[in-house]
Amino acid sequence: MSVVVPDEILTATRMTEAEMRQEIAVMLFQREKLTLAQASRFAGMHRVAFQHLLASRHIPVHYGVEDLERDIQNLREMGRL
Numbered sequence: 001m002s003v004v005v006p007d008e009i010l011t012a013t014r015m016t017e018a019e020m021r022q023e024i025a026v027m028l029f030q031r032e033k034l035t036l037a038q039a040s041r042f043a044g045m046h047r048v049a050f051q052h053l054l055a056s057r058h059i060p061v062h063y064g065v066e067d068l069e070r071d072i073q074n075l076r077e078m079g080r081l
Helices: 007-013 017-030 036-043 047-056 065-077
Strands: none
Touching: 007 017, 017 036, 017 047, 036 047
8 A cells, every 4th residue: 555645744844754754753653553563664774763752752661471472582593592
């Protein structure tokens, strides 16, 4: 699915397309509609950069048991655990 943001909306908000994507990603992450990985992909940012963006806005990163288990599995697959 594609979402088209008219140029007039970008002009009215004085935002670039990238900034608009970041704002939407932050909002959806904050409302727990997207995971950190999903939100960072939607924003077109590396996950660490997206975490820095969240931190700059004092938005806590939700890190639950599922995230921990996924990270442990990834480390095992990489041979680091």
